[in-house]
Amino acid sequence: MTMELRESEKAIDVYGEYDVVVIGGGPAGIAASVSAAKNGSKTLLVEHYGFLGGMGTAGGVTNFAGLYGRRNGEMVQLVHGVVDELLERLDRLGGLNKPQDGMQGRIRVRSYDTSSYKCAADQLLLHHGVDILFHAHAAAVLKDANRITHVIVETKSGRRAIRANAFIDCSGDGDLAAQAGVDFEVGDGHGSGLYPTTMFRVGNVDAEIALKAVGEFKAINDFMRLAQEKHPNKYQFPRDGAIIRPQINPTEWRVNVTQIKNAQGNAVNGVDALELSRGEIEGRRQVAAYFEFLRAEVPGFSNAYIIEIAPQIGIRETRRIKGVYQLTGADIEGSAQFEDSIGINAWPMELHTSGGVQWVFPTSSTRAYNDLPWRMLIPRQVDNLLVAGRCASATHEGQSASRASGGCFVMGQAAGTAASLFTGGAFTDLPVTSIQQRLINDGATIEN
Template identity: 70%
Template sequence: MAAPSSMDTITEPARTLPVYGEFDVVVVGGGPAGLAASVSAVRRGARTLLVERYGFLGGMGTAGGVTNFAGLYGRRNGEMRQVVHGVVDDLLDRIDALGGLNDPQDGMQGRIRVRSYDVSAYKCAADQLLLASGVQMLFHAWAAAVVMEGPRIAALVVETKSGRQAIRADKFIDCSGDADVAHFAGVPFELGDGHGSALFPTTMFRVGHVEAARAMAAVGEFSAINKLMDETQAQHPGRYNFPRKGAIVRPQKNPSEWRVNVTQIRNTQGQAMDATDARQLSEGEQEGRRQIGEYFRFLKNEVPGFEQAAIVDIAAQVGIRETRRICGAYSLSGEDILSSARFEDVIGINAWPMEMHVDGEIVWRFPRDDARAFNDLPWRMLVAKEVDNLLVAGRCASMSHEGQSAARASGGCFVMGQAAGTAAALLDAGAAFSATDVDRLQQCLKQDGACFER
């Protein structure tokens, strides 16, 4: 292959960066993992900065328009109960106090339970939680690079409206969703399913002015919307082009407003859009909105109660389910989900089943043991290889493609984030995370409300 011409690359001149600040712990990403990590770290005495690319917190739950917490509840001996506790309880209480938390909603014949919320209430509650805890926040800042000193990250480089800056810290936690910091630091990773695709992304949207009683009668049952889609296609072939099977159309706190999860974003090769590719991400945003317009036409024309409906919100960005996953000290597998795996180094519980967004549909796989329909999450899945002072929490932690389809849900991300932040505060300055006292970590997590069995 020929060497790149001057038209293909440019050389950026070296420059000296101002230091934004020095901290004990820097957390990148303000989704469930980052929220829990930063709050846990500061509550255990660490000077903590949370870096967030948007001007608000919540990750895919706000920017991606997900509008519900999944994986907080699991089945034990046939009874559904909340099994993820800790920082998330404080957040739920604050959302509820703002009038933005819905009652639990069951689906899949009672095998899953979610809590939907108002997006604005979530944003405000997250601000309240971090400010009350003493977390410092830097919004509108994008992780761009790291400065390494041997096997340690010495500084994080961020792009801001004040220009490119550096942030020094003793410990870093990557909750970016895409493992951006880990990638910059040279941590090995896997991308998607390893065959050029991944769990397919979705652009979420919300519909208002719904006649609630008629809509609930028509599609209140979890699977009813999909039966109606099948009937419509049988009666009117070609009238609508549905992005995928397995639509999720559910009411919000206000029953006249419904959330819609149905789009599926492909690239030009027909595989899942790669959200680490700038061109694909840009094209995918447009494709998601095109699909929304097409599906909304079906809702208005064919679904009772939606005749006078209007789109009230399209998510700020396409909802990403999977990109990079680090190769850590342990990789959570699909079999771990199905076998309700237990680990000695447990840090909390994943209660969400395998939810595989494959081409054209969603494939669900549930734990085989209904008496314990959830699995442990091990500490080792957060520990990055080759970088001493970095933990990775959230959907980019160390998991297989199949394992990540379950533990990427918000419940598991809250668990991983709380464990990462607590561990970062407990670890002595200059030490490596591989030296973490797991027994002490587990004791502290229990003291702080986390739920798991040893």
Template identity: 50%
Template sequence: MSSTIPPSITEPARRTPLIDEVDVLVLGGGPAGLAAAVGAARGGVRTLLVERYGFLGGMGTAAGVTNFCGLHANVHGVLRQVVQGAGAELLERIDALGGLNTPHLLFGGRMAAQAYDTAAYKVAADELLAASGARVLLHAWVADVLMREDGGIDVVMVETKSGRAAIRARQFIDCTGDGDVAALAGVPYEKGTDGQAMMYPSTMMRIGGVDPVRAGEAWRHVVERMRAAEARGERFARQGPILRPQKNPAEWRANVTQLARPDGGPVDGTDAWQLSAAESEGRRQAAQFMGFLRRDMPGFEHAYLLDLPPQLGIRETRRIVGDYVLTEDDVLACASFEDTVGVNGWPVEEHMAGRVEFRWPHGTQDAAGRAASRGYNHLPWRMLLPQGIDNLLVAGRCAGMTHGGQSAARVSGGCFVMGQAAGTGAALAIHRGIPPRRLPTRDLQDELRRAGAWLGLDDDTLPPPI
């Protein structure tokens, strides 16, 4: 009878160099990790950010997303930028480099998003991190954790071009997106709705050589032209494409691919074999879509595939079980929490087999078609606190959320909010010599306000309309 346990190799014992000891170690340099490092460093503690790539930005750069979602909310019918603080500072720096579009309206003006150039994002992220006083170690991949006898994390082991190394910290912040540190530390987590039914990933693509005059508002016509192509026998992996211009009007971006396993289920972003197969399939789908654009879309006759990013875009893998788990009902009911650290204004955006489904907060429109909802839910501090461990915080798409809750709050706006709260809270906890979960919420909120964050409480002044 064959064993289901794969064969293994026993490695010889070795001594691993301890290359740094800091107060706060942030793992992952996406929106959550960047904001966490900035928040911690400005809180006056020694902060190191570790990132697997040679640049920061997470899915926004490594996966070529090129579009900020969740920065804005439709607050009683008025679109406002509700993500402030570190996220707003990053936008200012991208804009100063000439790489930020003005917000564009979606869903008939119901929501807004904001496109950017990835090169400008990378430079702006470097600048913001350096200005905060945080240090960064790039090209370093989380490999393992070593635990203390009291159940806390002692060191994180990383693999680098210089070899395996250890970094010790007093507080750790997992912003890896996949919850790598939390999983290695034994934190309970969930995946999808049943351990497998996660959201489907995508390969993003940038398109050059577009004639912007002939293309016009191509995003309004691409769906009907795709349907006409399907009637002729062409097949697309996903309906509901996103096709939009970048800062340079001759350059466009497309979000239209969908990556599945051979059985039709979503690719698991924590499975190396599935990722490997999905990368090449995503490039195939991108090339197919370019053929459709050149053939069927006016203004794209001489367009070309300008860029495919270093990796496919992962939307969901592990989600830790926190002291609170944000639910889809919380998003749809615009839930309030006394321990809010900021807000999420993005609707539920679930990437299902072959399509994308949006679900909006209850009361977004009244009987006369006017916006009646406040348009955002609070993000509670407790969702960043993993159960069973005191010196770890988790921020970003791997924080404490259900599948439905994460389908909304996983976008970059919510990640900026969670990250800044995690870094700020970690610094405060260190100064006071207490675990983060014992930190008085009001003190954390006061510190976040001083850093420019908007918490969405009744006595907070609304940001101006966009």
């Protein structure tokens, strides 16, 4: 039986008034808040952890994916703008690795130290005058017709109301949009979605031996197969397509191998509190089991130890708003170009399915990337709200590519830029050419 309690009405203090309020401090939120502030808007970023970086820090991802893509056969950086400032600060702190290629040279990532990322992100936002409210999350909204007037946040000091002219949902889960009544989809629409992963890092690896043994992506999966053949009752791996790679310090390696399911075998629902709680426990169980395999079966790891298990399970997909346009899998495969382009997505479809990972690359050999359209940031029901990051408007397949950090930086910078130009009315009325020109002036890459 479901029980309900009524909370008595109480007054809520107003925390402040801003031009722009950004919810969520991952790549999209970082880019959105910096772009809004550097273009003259009084900006607040609200983040429920005590640090920035989103899944890149809280989820232990430890690399930027989707910044690089193949143009005319050459792998080049295609995502620029705010991210360049962040990379520069990371490098200055000694926390940025050289580019690493994978998938037979079809992808390129930049790995980083998570502690350096946290510091670099703080520095970047403070440099541009962004106010930051940590340990707070969006709990409700107040609206006047089709406009949000205030967001209500839960903090250690109790509930607070924040007023703004424009709001940007970069929460990853579409929390603000859902509370504001925006239409959305969850996962693949069939009770599952992209499966989450609990990331972890190991230290004291013999780098020379390990690199010879598992320096290629495929090699670790060969070791897993051999271990299962030798010990069929001992090793049960959660998925194929494991990825283990060295960090800046080659004695430290990141491990991306777990896959978290619910009791029905579907992907854990990241917006269901009970499933998420059970998933955290299951993720750590899988980490311990896989670490036992690494030490026993993989050269170079016999004396390794676990440095860190990510603070939270790594969520790939939850809510996706149904905006003015939904990015599709066909857009990724077909290297789609849009007149209202706000930048480039250079990551392929990366579909974490049950027991494995399916990669789908663009078919073009000269333009192995696609544009991201302005329309995918615009919800239909709320006039002064934009949504950027993995919860932006896309199909299940389209989101599997655009959710990577490269695309999130692009969407966030566009959203923050648009919010700085927004004087009222509806975001649908804002001329996209004005947004594009400001983005180009701020270093972003728009090809059309």
